[in-house]
Every structure is written in structure tokens, then in C-alpha cells.
Amino acid sequence: MVDLVAQLTHRRKGHTLEAPFYTDPAIFKADMEVIFGRHWLFVGVEPDVPEPGDVMVVDVGTNSIAILRDDDGEIRAFHNVCRHRGARLVHEEKSTVGNLVCRYHSWVYDTTGQLIHAEHMGEGFDKSCHGLKPVHIRSLEGLLFICLAENPPQDFEELSRVMSPYLKPHNLRETKVAYQHDLIEPGNWKLTMENNRECYHCGANHPELTVPLFAYGFGFSPEELSDEERVHAENYACMLNDNHEGWEAMGLPSREVDRLDDMVTGFRTERLPLAGDGESHTMDTKRACKKLMGDMTNAKAGALHFWTQPNSWHHFMGDHAVVFSVLPIDAEHSLLRTKWLVHKDAREGIDYDLQNLIGVWMATNQQDSDLVGYCQDGVRSVGYVPGPYSPHTEMLVEKFTNWYVGRMLAHLAETRAVA
Template identity: 50%
Template structure:
């Protein structure tokens, strides 16, 4: 198709046959990628870090979001703030991507100096009449939810972040994720479009054949299955699954824990998310190979180990919180065929490696799973760019979230590019 005959982004998105995957153009075109970044990563709320990234006053985390960049800062009053990573003089980057600790934010180009509250404190050679008060760093809208730092680069951020906050703050409260530290973190660049990364994360059709480490603790029935033509053995397993789920939920609710599923991904919703407390297989304690806690120092002030997996999914992140640790992943698009997947393993702030936990036991499930998913996304992306690709049907049993995501994506694209 010649450049002159290219369909618009919205036209391609709305051409998708219901119940089927997205057209390959939505994954491979540069213009589509650029619109995606603008709409879904600049105008919507995205997860950009955790409070453990900046544990002390003066700590800074610089996060690049394609051409944009932000500084996440803990100020002298222990507040989490975010600013555009752009000097108000001639636009130099204040910090390269990564973490650091500062007393003040000093531009490396001409040494304009900013306080942690964003105010411009010092400039040389600007004259006595120069008004510093109108040259503060440009703030970025920020919302901290249970240790998760959400940001929005738009002038008018979607107000429904408050529904996510009201839903998740009491669910995260028992774990007190603000009192954690990062035990380990990884960056993986997956060779695929960001939407394929999210789609891969939101279905477990592939899990049994490709994720032996993950399925040691996941119950496959939680992620959909075909109930038709079950053998007697499979039927008994299904009944056991329902019985275990019911017993676990009853036990958790007696302890005052919130368990119900919230699915918020309708086309008219800006801040889409899903949350659920999932039962863990085996001993039921944690997402580890033996399904027991990896850290004897539990999160918050918890004493009970078998609290399942408190799950949160957004359009650029997924979080799993167990009694002993949390795994927080989020994505940043780099190119049509490149997506950064950043994962952080959080433990109690007082947990000591080698004493309270073994690092390999803590991380091996998701280290392996992330590597496996990277390979799956790569082969998926390459196939969608083949001239022979025609979007196939979603499974109505195991890929229902992919249909919801596809509908949400097309609707938000239309609303935010109108």
C-alpha cells in the first residue's frame, strides 16, 4: 500500500473484525506507533515507577517516555513529585535515565539550579532583574496508589484515576508497599509492539506449554478454559478448583481482606484496570517454585502467609502482590517493534538478602517467565508483519480480555484523536 493510500490509524483500528485480533498495520506502522505514544502514554495515566525507586529525600528517578522524559523526585518533606526533565533555560536534559541522589537539581549545561519542589533557585549571568519565579520546572500530574507511582503528561488528566485509587488503596493497604525496598530489578527489550506485549500478558492460553515456572503457582482455571467435553478427571479437577476458591475467599473475607473482581475496561473508561485476589496453587503462599514464601519477613505487619495474589492490571502494567513480596512490571514503547519491560521485585524494607530471603528463590519464576514472554512476543510480532497474516479468532474461553482490550483501544483512539 502506497503512503498516499494508507488508511488512517482510526480506520485501521475500527476495521478489526469483532472477536478477532488486530490488523498487522496497528503493530508495524511508524505513524501508528507515534499516535499510540501520544494517546496512550502521554494523555492517559501510566505506571512509571514505585515509591521504593526514591526511598529518601533527594532521590531522583529519571524515566524516558519516547521523546519525553520525566523526573520522579522525593522532596525534603517526603512528598513524591514529578517534573518534565527539561531545563527552563534552553531545554537541556537535567538527568539521564536512571536513578541518583541530589541536594538540588543542577542543569549540567549552564548550571541553572532547582530545588526539589521545582522552584528555580540560582542562575548565573541573567542580571538582577531576571524573574526566577516564572521559570520553575514544569510539573507532571502524579498519583501514588499503594506504592505505585502513576503519572500523566496531559494538561487535563483523566479524572477517573480516582476510581482506581479508591479501589486499590484498601486492597494494597495490608501490604504497606510504601515500606518496601527493591530487592532486584530488570529491563528487557522485547522485539514486538507494546500492544502485543499487553495481549500476551492478558491471556494464559499459552501458559501451560510455555511457562512451567509460572504454572507451578498459578491455577490455570483462573485464566479461562473450555468447559466443553471435559473428561471425568478434568471435571473433578474443576470441582476441586471451585471448592478451593470458595474456601479461600471465605477465609480471606473473615480476616477482612477484599477479594472481589473489578473489571473496568469499557470503551468510555479512560483509566482501564482489572484487579482480583487469586488463589495460589500448592501450598498457596507465593509465586515461587515451591509455592511457599520466598521471604520470611512478610510485607507490612502481616503474619498470615496464604493471602493469595492481589493482582492489578492496567494498559501499561501488571502487579502481583503476595504476603512476602510483590512483582511490579510496566512497559514503555520504544519503537513499533521494540518495547521496554521493566520489572521490580519488592520486599519488606527491613528484609535482608541471605537472611530473610534467597534472591534466586524470590526472582526465578518471573525472570524465567519474562524471558519466555519476550520470545513469544517476538515471534508473534514477526508473524503479524508477514504479508500472509490475517487476524484469527480469539478463544471465547481464554482470550476474553483481548477482545475487551481491542475494543477499549479503538474507542480511546477515536476519542483522543478526534
């Protein structure tokens, strides 16, 4: 059995984790209890349940969560478990219901989770004591987060305070899910997140993604630049500042906020310019959808990046948004769920071509999945030792790992204090 406290305490700063953190089922179990059982998790968007009675099911480890819009339009979340004998209530990922009816013994719950019908339970049976068990849920301008803990982290309010002005102009509540893609990645969830938190690998592995991106937007080593490259880097820095000033004058908050490893609900955001025509994450860098999102009036609004610990990243452009969630399956496999959002009135084939909309990230996701698999293969080997992060291009990977270690140690300290 791995000594988790010792491994975490002696983790070498600026380096990857020891192999068991990516392979050991016992550590995976601890991850599910501490990280995915006690923190705010991104699981979907309000347009996943656009109308009263719409239900979406999300599985977090062994926990199945039903997220639904009730008859009054409020979004609620419940454990997807009948209060009678524990049968799963909703079996499809997406469905529409009048009430929630258990297939086993036909117990019936309304859309607020209250038990409204249960035959043959006797005169003393109190239906009001057997409603569905609620799960904490919050909407951040249309992004849905749940927390399985009895007492969720209180700093979601700070996240909301900072991020709402950045997200509001895109008005996700007035969008629809144009496409969803689920990809099983052959690696531990932390490898998926580490891969996302850097673009050191992008130039050699992402020919589609790098078309709309500027090379100097994701870190570089100043001492390695030629005179010409240094001029390009300085020009990029000036362009970034000019764009931030211009976007903020348009009412689009844009400047970097980085709270990745100094908050329980860690996050980071910044709006970055796009190359070429500068409109969208497409192969020709032009908008993918004719109808712009929300209050956007200019397609050349760059791409707003938003990352949350422990399991999400997002890109919001003038014409569409792409949101990503990572849900662990076991110690060596993870589900990457990607959704593409467009204006709710946009028409496929008229306002947008689906393949053009999803093409860049469909290719990029598969490329990243392959890279994660290469890492998973490597950490299984006796030849693996923790390697150093680049201080110039992998500083945000270090922040993710530092956040993870800190949250695990904090929980273990609380556990020892209680004992």
C-alpha cells in the same frame, strides 16, 4: 498512509488488530500521543525514591520524566528539561541530589522544581517564571502513576477508591526494591500487553510459572472437559469461593473487580489461590522472604492480581510483590521493567535468597519475550490476517484491544469536533 479511523472503525470484534497497528511508525506515533500521552501510566513505586533528594528518571517515548522526593517527603514529577536551553537535567536512572543542577550552564532548581540560581540573566529576569514544568503524579498505595496530559483522566479517583483496600494490607510504602530487571522485548507494546492478558499459552510455555498456578484459574472451554476435568474445575470454583470468604474475613479484599474496558483508566483485580504450599510465586510454592509484607500475618494469602490499562500488571503475595510496566521504544520494540519488592527490613541472604525470589518471573519474562518476538515476526508477513481470540481463555485480551480501539476513536472524534 494508513487510514487510522477506517482501520479502527472496521476492526472485527473478537479478533486481533490489523498488521499496521503492530508495525506502522505512524500508528506508533499516534499511540504515543493518544495512549501514552493522555492516560495514567504506571512508572514505579514509592520505594524507588525512599528518601528526600532521591530521584528516578523514566523515559516515555521522547519525554524524560524526573520523579523525586522533595525535602518535605512529598513525591513530585517534572519534565527532565532545563528551562534555559532545554538540556537534560538528570542523566542517571537513579540518583540522590541536594538540588537539581544543569550541567550545561549551572542553573539550579530545588526539589520543588523552583529555579533558585541562574547567573548572568540580567536585572529583569524573574526566576519564579522559569521553574521546572510539572507532570501529574499520583500514588496508589505506593504505586506511582504519571500523566503527561495537561488535563489527566479524572477517573483515577474511582480506581483509587476501589483498589486502595485491596493494596493497603501489603503496605508497599514500607518495602524496598530488592531487584529490578529491564528487558527489551522484540515486539510492539500492544503485543506485550496482549500476551500478558491471557494464560492460554502458559501450559506449553511457562514450566516455572505454572508450578504455583491452578490450571482452572485462567479460563477453559467447558465443552472440552472430560468428566474428571469437570470435577476438578468445579472443585476449583468452590475452593476459590471459600478462599475469598476466608481472606475477606481476615481483612483482605479478594473478589474480582473488572473495569478493563468500561473506564478510561481501565483496571482489573482479583486475589487467586496458589497451588502446592500456596505461599508464593516460587518453584517450591513456599514463601521467598521470611519477613511478610505490611499487615500480612499469613503467607498463604494467595496472589492479588492487579492490571491497569494501558501498561501494567502486578502480583502481591504475603511475602513479596512483583510489579511490571511496559514502555514503548518504537513500533517494534518495548521495554518491560520488572521490580521485586520485599519488606524494607528484609536482608538478602538472611531473610531471602535473591535467585529464589526472582527465578520464576525472570524465566517467565524471557519466555514471554520470545513469544512476543514470534508474533512480531508473523505480523510483518503478507500472510498475516487478524485471528480470532478464544472466548474462554482470551476474553481479557479482547477487553484490552476493545479498550485501545475505544480510546483511540474517542480521541479522533474529539480532534474532528475541534477542527
